[in-house]
Amino acid sequence: MPPPVPAVRRMSAVGSRLNPDKFLGQDYYQLHKDYCQNRARFLDSTFPPNESAIGPGLLDDDEMKNVEWIRPTKMMSDPQLVVDGESRFDFAQGDVGNCWFLSAIGAITFQREIMEQIIPSGQSFKKEYAGIFHFRFWRFGKWIDVVIDDKLPTIDGELIFLHCKTRNEFWPALLEKAYAKVCGSYADMNGGFVSEALADFTGGVHMTLFPKEERPELWGLMYRAVQYRSIMGCGTPQGATSANTELPNGIVEGHAYTVTGVTKLKSKGQGVKLVRLLNPWGRGEWVGDWSDNSPLWKTVSSEDRTKWLDSKNDGEFWMSMEDFCKSFVNVDVCCLTPAFLDGSSPESWSTKQYEGCWDEKTAGGSMEHKQSFWTNPQYQVKIPAIEGDEADVQGLNLLVSLMQKPDKRRRSLVEHLHIGFSVFRIPPEMKDQKAFPASFFSPNTLVSQRQHSSNTREVMEFFKMKPGRYLIVPFTNKPNSTTSFLLTVHSKRE
Structure with a gap:
């Protein structure tokens, strides 16, 4: 069991939780x-x-x-x-x-x-x-x-x-x-996108996981997220003809669901990983394996059946992790701390937020625009070395989120730019450098790049980084595309 999530530090600044x-x-x-x-x-x-x-x-x-x-x-x-x-x-x-x-x-x-x-x-x-x-x-x-x-x-x-x-x-x-x-x-x-509402309800750490990538640790991440009191939502793929078409198996296409439970049960002597979901319509449920009326519930102990099964037509149902990965295209997790990533103490992570903008001088475009990319805003982060027994088990230790701010009052009129960020390794001999010229940015120094081709307001990614200094460069795909942004960096401390 992970340590409890600490209470959010109370601040009196305007815009804080205590003084909105x-x-x-x-x-x-x-x-x-x-x-x-x-x-x-x-x-x-x-x-x-x-x-x-x-x-x-x-x-x-x-x-x-x-x-x-x-x-x-x-x-x-x-x-x-x-x-x-x-x-x-x-x-x-x-x-x-x-x-x-x-x-x-x-x-x-x-x-x-x-x-x-x-x-x-x-x-x-x-x-x-x-x-x-x-x-x-x-x-x-x-x-x-x-x-x-x-x-x-x-x-x-x-x-x-x-x-x-x-x-x-x-x-x-x-x-x-x-x-x-x-x-x-x-x-x-x-x-x-459910991720938008999750963030607006919590102001917490947000990340998107993709079941189709078949990450072997996906269920473990979701299970730990529950232990750290995270909130989760997920979405199904769009249908070929129209949105919100209910399939024969009860799943609705192009629809958002709530993740309300993650557990593991013994069935016929074997462990079965299950996910519980809620259709916000309040009706319409999965009818396959581990659904409310599935005979598979007879293969678990009466104690587990009493604890986990609630056969009501209320839109909530269980399904196996395998079926979940086949039916859903994304899982959005929002938590007050990224510590659930590795089961660590919340105090072992630090968070920094930076408000910035791309203007006529700093909207350099993506790396394809070699002459101007270097003019984008630049942010440095240090990943410390981990000493002791954990030194050889360098896990997820950096989470970067880039969110663009709207330029219009009405949500439907906001046109999100295609945004992203690149992460570069800073050589030790350049650790004291404050800004980096065009000559620095080459494929040799690029560690990772994350960008969206769709119009979502946020791009995020988590990394396993070796100790050292790194440079994060947020960008818009095309030069001279101007807007404001919020860059959030969560890094693992010693």
């Missing part, structure tokens, strides 16, 4: 106080409950005409923010294609500390109710506090978007509205 930045300048506590004193209900002028908040393309003209924005206190006599704690089974997806967002919500319900960070305490439909709520998200290096009014879009009295299975529970619908405000509208949440 006020999104759009709105101070929840002051607004709440003012509206309570005036016995009025808050109406958010920065995200007004109208057609613009829903956004284009989600509803047709007739549906839009029938939309009525209603406060929960007008929907029923006893609305609650949370009923019997937050659960991954609380909610069901509405008319937005945001399964990536719901998959992440299902993951964070396992983590009380994360839920308390995202949904601040003291909010209620009863005590000092003023129609105002707030939620917190991590966005591009800092925490933000997002204020909303509680008017929710309905048609014929029913919520259009994310809703709770318990009719008087409203935390999922209000959380979705707060995130829609950050994105620009509900329509701006249509389509995305």
Whole structure:
């Protein structure tokens, strides 16, 4: 069993967990106080409950005409923010294609500390109710506090978007509205990657694993990630004809799922590695080996069957690691520490974040552009030698993440550049050099390169590096492509 993850160090700087930045300048506590004193209900002028908040393309003209924005206190006599704690089974997806967002919500319900960070305490439909709520998200290096009014879009009295299975529970619908405000509208949440929401819910270490690569340590990494209280999501490949087609085996194409469990059981005397998954629709399950009604469950002990099997049509199911690797194309892991990579102590890793940009002087393009590549931003990192018994077992010791920042308010209008980073070994005789000229960058010094051809906002990779000094160069594929970025480097210490 790994050592416990330490509590995050509390900081008072604006944008920290304890002191999040006020999104759009709105101070929840002051607004709440003012509206309570005036016995009025808050109406958010920065995200007004109208057609613009829903956004284009989600509803047709007739549906839009029938939309009525209603406060929960007008929907029923006893609305609650949370009923019997937050659960991954609380909610069901509405008319937005945001399964990536719901998959992440299902993951964070396992983590009380994360839920308390995202949904601040003291909010209620009863005590000092003023129609105002707030939620917190991590966005591009800092925490933000997002204020909303509680008017929710309905048609014929029913919520259009994310809703709770318990009719008087409203935390999922209000959380979705707060995130829609950050994105620009509900329509701006249509389509995305679960990795994006996992990062925005935690501000933690993110990495993407690829089952198709058949990494022999994949199950071990996922198992350790659970021990270190990580949250995980995964995705299926896009279908040949259309997205969200349900296959005969119950798996939905082009869909995001939540990883809710990883375990190993004995079946017929042999160890079987299993993964538990949740469909954020709240229905639709795998029907193959180790599914709810699979006869294979009769081959394990009654104790294991009682502990792990829950035969309900709730969208959650087990499958073998082999079937998981055949059905899913990526696994996104988000954790407060990369220590799960090798089962080490969280204190043995250090983290540095750098905010930078590619501008007219520093957007040098990829290594294909030899005359300008050297003008890209440059960052140095030192990998120390490990002494003692572990010296010959140099494991994963460097994790690099490059995230580009949006240049537009609305999420759907952001055009991500194709970005990447190169890692070069710095010779000992150049260890004191501050900047490196064009002549330094050659295939002889290149250690690794990671880049995306798709439009994801983040590129990451983890490495096994020999002791020494290294240079990290973030780049855009084409020169003169300008935007801001956040570079995060996690390195193993002595």
